[in-house]
C-alpha cells in the first residue's frame with residue numbers, strides 16, 4: 583500500500599484525558615545516501631537510500647500528553663532537562679504535517695522530554711533518532727486509542743510519520759539494513775516509508791562495527807534541509823541520481839556475496855559523492871574539517887599496509903564513521919585509539935544493529 587490515505591486516522595475514538603509514553607530510537611548511517619527531495623512534494627526523496635541502524639547512539643523521548651486547555655501553547659520541549667524554545671518551529675511544523683494522519687493529536691497539549699547519547703546537530707543523525715523516537719511515541723498514543731492496531735501497521739505508520747519530520751528518520755524505525763525510496767530492484771521499496779532490507783545478506787554484513795570519530799562537536803552551520811534544497815537546480819543532480827541507482831544495484835549483489843572490499847569502496851565513494859554535491863552547490867559549502875581529511879588519509883595508509891577491512895563513511899558533517907567486521911575489532915580498535923585519537927574530540931564505539 584503506497585498512498586498517504588492508508589495512514590489517515592479520522593474516526594472518533596475514546597480519548598484518554600492524559601498520559602505518558604516513552605520510546606527510544608537509534609540513529610542510522612546511510613551506505614547509499616539520501617540527498618535531495620522531489621520538487622513540490624513533502625519529504626519525497628530524489629533517490630532511494632539504505633542505512634544501518636546504530637547501537638549506542640540513540641534518543642530517548644518521553645511524551646506527556648494532557649487534555650487541551652485552550653490558551654496554552656500546545657507544545658513544550660525539554661532537551662537534556664533544559665527547555666529548548668529553539669526546537670519549537672521544527673516540532674510545530676511536524677505536528678502540523680502529521681495532524682492530518684493523527685487527528686487525535688489536536689485534543690492535547692504536549693510536553694516532550696528528550697535526550698541523546700551523542701551531540702546533536704554534529705553530523706550524527708540526531709534528527710533521525712529524535713524524530714523517529716517522537717513518531718514511535720505518537721504511535722504509542724494511537725495504540726492506546728485503537729486496540730486492534732497491528733505491529734506491522736504500527737511500524738509502517740511510525741516510519742511514515744518520522745519521514746515527515748526528517749527524511750532519514752523513517753529508516754531508524756527498524757534495526758539492521760533499512761531501505762527508503764522507490765528502487766526498481768527492491769520489492770516493496772517506496773517513497774512514503776522505509777522497509778527492512780528484503781534480501782539475503784552474507785554473514786559478514788550482519789556484525790559490523792561502526793566507530794564514530796567526533797572531529798567536530800559544534801552544531802552544523804549548514805543544515806541538511808538547506809543542502810537538500812540545493813539539489814534542485816544542481817548542475818550534477820541528474821548524474822547523482824543515476825549513480826545512486828547504480829550503486830544500489832551494486833550493493834544488492836555485494837551484500838549477497840559478501841565482498842567487503844567492494845562494499846567498502848562503494849560506501850567511501852557514496853560518502854565522497856555526497857560531499858562533492860555540497861561542495862559544488864550554489865552557494866557552495868564544505869562540511870569536512872582538516873581532521874576529517876587527516877582521518878581519511880590515515881585510514882587509507884593503514885589499509886594499504888595492514889590489508890585490514892576498514893572503510894569510512896560520512897554524513898552531512900565533519901565526523902567520520904569507520905566500518906569494519908566485528909572479527910577484526912580487537913586489532914582495529916587498538917589502532918584507532920593509538921593513531922586516530924589525536925584527530926578526534928571523542929570516539930563513540932557503536933555497531934550496526
Ligand code: PMV
Nearest residue numbers: 612615616748749750806898
Ligand atoms: O534526514 P535529513 O533531512 O537530515 O537528511 C540526511 C541526509 C544524509 O544524512 C546526509 C544522508 C542519509 O541518507 O542519511
